[in-house]
Amino acid sequence: MNLLLVVKLYKFTNLEESDFNSVKDSEYCISSGVHNSSKFIVGMLRDQGFIVDIITITDDAEIHEHIKKYDTSLIIFEAFWISIASLDYLTKTYPDKKWIIRNHSNLPFLSQEGGTIELILKYLKRDNVYIASISKRAFDDTIKLCSAMGQPNFKVLYLPTYYSVDNHNTLRSNKNDKFNVGCFGAIRPFKNHLTQAVAAIKYAHTHNKILKFHINTNRVEDMGWGILENLRGLFSNLDITRYRLVEHGWLNHDDFLKLVSTMDIGLQVSFTETFNIVAADFVSQGIPIVVSKQIDWLPKNFVADPTDANSIYFKMESLLNSNQEQSSTAFAFLKKNNESSINTWVETLGKLNNG
Numbered sequence: 001m002n003l004l005l006v007v008k009l010y011k012f013t014n015l016e017e018s019d020f021n022s023v024k025d026s027e028y029c030i031s032s033g034v035h036n037s038s039k040f041i042v043g044m045l046r047d048q049g050f051i052v053d054i055i056t057i058t059d060d061a062e063i064h065e066h067i068k069k070y071d072t073s074l075i076i077f078e079a080f081w082i083s084i085a086s087l088d089y090l091t092k093t094y095p096d097k098k099w100i101i102r103n104h105s106n107l108p109f110l111s112q113e114g115g116t117i118e119l120i121l122k123y124l125k126r127d128n129v130y131i132a133s134i135s136k137r138a139f140d141d142t143i144k145l146c147s148a149m150g151q152p153n154f155k156v157l158y159l160p161t162y163y164s165v166d167n168h169n170t171l172r173s174n175k176n177d178k179f180n181v182g183c184f185g186a187i188r189p190f191k192n193h194l195t196q197a198v199a200a201i202k203y204a205h206t207h208n209k210i211l212k213f214h215i216n217t218n219r220v221e222d223m224g225w226g227i228l229e230n231l232r233g234l235f236s237n238l239d240i241t242r243y244r245l246v247e248h249g250w251l252n253h254d255d256f257l258k259l260v261s262t263m264d265i266g267l268q269v270s271f272t273e274t275f276n277i278v279a280a281d282f283v284s285q286g287i288p289i290v291v292s293k294q295i296d297w298l299p300k301n302f303v304a305d306p307t308d309a310n311s312i313y314f315k316m317e318s319l320l321n322s323n324q325e326q327s328s329t330a331f332a333f334l335k336k337n338n339e340s341s342i343n344t345w346v347e348t349l350g351k352l353n354n355g
Contacts, residue, residue, distance in 0.1 A: 003045070035078075044345070079103070159344065186216065215245065216250055265289070266281075
């Protein structure tokens with residue numbers, strides 16, 4: 001089966017290069033989570049014998065010219081960005097092809113994206129157009145929407161995230177007074193940065209550590225500016241020799257992994273997630289990671305309550321006091337998730353090819 005993944009690139013609207021430690025990509029957001037996730041899927045599918053390519057575009061108008069170059073029966077659009085007008089043109093121009101719009105978010109996040117739900121409902125009404133979700137929660141919710149519209153459920157698919165990793169680094173032991181905490185990702189309300197910062201400050205204070213709380217600050221989305229202002233206000237009123245906010249630009253994935261490997265612990269205790277590439281990055285580097293139950297591929301001993309800084313603090317205590325076994329456990333769960341993802345993709349694409 002021949003297929004094509006299409007990723008849209010977005011311009012940085014708030015990028016001031018002098019404000020950040022390093023910005024390795026162009027003004028377009030090339031190393032977004034969606035783009036990295038798509039590259040992992042392409043590599044996995046090629047390993048499974050599929051003929052697959054990935055293209056990146058900046059505008060809907062580029063799609064037609066790209067598709068003409070590929071002999072493909074299935075096109076997957078990563079995330080909800082293609083307009084109904086563009087999709088109608090493509091489906092009429094290429095009536096023999098199948099089209100998948102792949103959803104990377106659950107309903108709480110989609111509720112902030114104006115017009116997204118209407119787009120999903122309109123997509124489902126188009127012939128040969130399918131909605132695929134990367135999480136089971138979003139898959140189940142889309143099934144409900146589809147049923148309410150009287151559309152057949154076969155138009156709703158589950159195509160989960162695959163994270164490309166073979167080996168993981170050995171967990172290192174921090175014997176000095178420096179304490180690096182990575183709370184990476186775009187700054188937006190559901191990422192829950194402030195509560196995690198308070199938990200990190202409590203840990204550093206309790207253990208007499210010098211805290212460096214690392215974040216990304218050139219992808220500030222939705223109401224994220226208020227969050228960033230609060231983070232900066234918090235750390236600017238603490239002793240700078242003991243507590244420091246470290247702001248990073250958006251790195252390409254290889255450089256980001258190098259940064260992750262210098263952390264003592266990661267925090268991704270979000271209010272809503274589907275997979276969370278950053279958590280997998282920490283696991284791949286052998287660095288402990290505290291998450292919320294939204295990141296359901298990790299076991300409960302990595303999970304804290306996102307509404308409670310004390311819960312996050314105590315989970316940090318537990319993971320940092322544990323031995324290499326915790327790192328190996330996390331990696332085993334990541335590998336298990338990958339095996340399940342491979343089987344699901346192969347089975348689903350096989351049915352589409354034969355249907």
